[in-house]
Amino acid sequence: MIFWHLGATLWLFRWIFRDPKVDVRFLFLGAFLPDLIDMPLGTLVLTSYSTSELWAHSLLAPSLYMVAVLFATRRGRRRRAFMAVGVGWLFHLLLDGMWVNQEVFLWPFFGDFPAGEAPFWPAAWERAMSDPWRWLKEAVGLGYLVWLWKHLRLGERDRRRQVLETGRLPHHVA
Numbered sequence: 482m483i484f485w486h487l488g489a490t491l492w493l494f495r496w497i498f499r500d501p502k503v504d505v506r507f508l509f510l511g512a513f514l515p516d517l518i519d520m521p522l523g524t525l526v527l528t529s530y531s532t533s534e535l536w537a538h539s540l541l542a543p544s545l546y547m548v549a550v551l552f553a554t555r556r557g558r559r560r561r562a563f564m565a566v567g568v569g570w571l572f573h574l575l576l577d578g579m580w581v582n583q584e585v586f587l588w589p590f591f592g593d594f595p596a597g598e599a600p601f602w603p604a605a606w607e608r609a610m611s612d613p614w615r616w617l618k619e620a621v622g623l624g625y626l627v628w629l630w631k632h633l634r635l636g637e638r639d640r641r642r643q644v645l646e647t648g649r650l651p652h653h654v655a
Contacts (some may be wrong), residue, residue, distance in 0.1 A: 482615060486512045488622030490572040491629070498568075500561075504648030507562040511569020513578075515542075532597030538579055539588040543570040562648075571608075 490512040491505065518537035518572055526537075536542050548569035554560040579586040584595050609615060633651050635641045644650060 482619055483621070484620075484622035484626060485578060485618040486516075486573055487614075488534050488625040489618075490569050491577050492571050492596070492625050493575075494565075494568065497623050501559060501572050502558075502649060503565050504558075504562045505565075505644075505650055506648040507565040511566035511571075512573050513574050514566065514570050525596075532594065534577075534582065535594055536567075536588065537570075538574060538577065540574065540579075540586055541588060543574070546570065579640065611620040 487509055489570065490508060494503065494508055496499075515534075515537040519532075519535040519562065523532045523535045547564065550563040550567060554563060574580075574586070582592045582595075584593075586593065629650075633640065633644075635644060640651065
């Protein structure tokens with residue numbers, strides 16, 4: 482789910498933190514990071530798991546990442562950017578509803594990861610098409626991103642270039 486993770490992560494961040502200095506490029510990276518790690522790992526490398534939810538979908542992974550960022554960086558732009566990755570990562574877990582799958586979310590406390598349906602990829606399209614909530618969430622995420630694009634006037638070349646270069650969105654919009 483692409484638009485759901487992008488739109489909902491951005492909305493949650495802007496609603497909760499209200500930090501106009503955040504680099505949304507790093508926030509978006511964090512919103513995709515668990516899938517970027519676990520999808521190829523759990524379906525192509527470690528095929529015995531046949532799942533897209535492994536270590537990066539556990540609470541332990543983003544917690545260790547954020548502790549490492551706190552120890553490795555000083556206050557400032559770099560720390561804010563790296564912490565945005567961690568916040569986006571945590572929002573990904575929230576938006577995936579990972580707390581429902583305790584074996585993954587609270588790994589390693591409940592044992593090993595549960596195996597998914599094998600083979601993963603041939604049935605992926607069928608799983609996606611059979612879940613209407615997935616498509617509704619995608620529409621909500623896309624709707625928010627379109628609304629934000631319009632209200633921030635990102636259709637204007639200079640405004641869009643500024644966002645791409647700095648990672649900061651123009652403020653004064655909810």
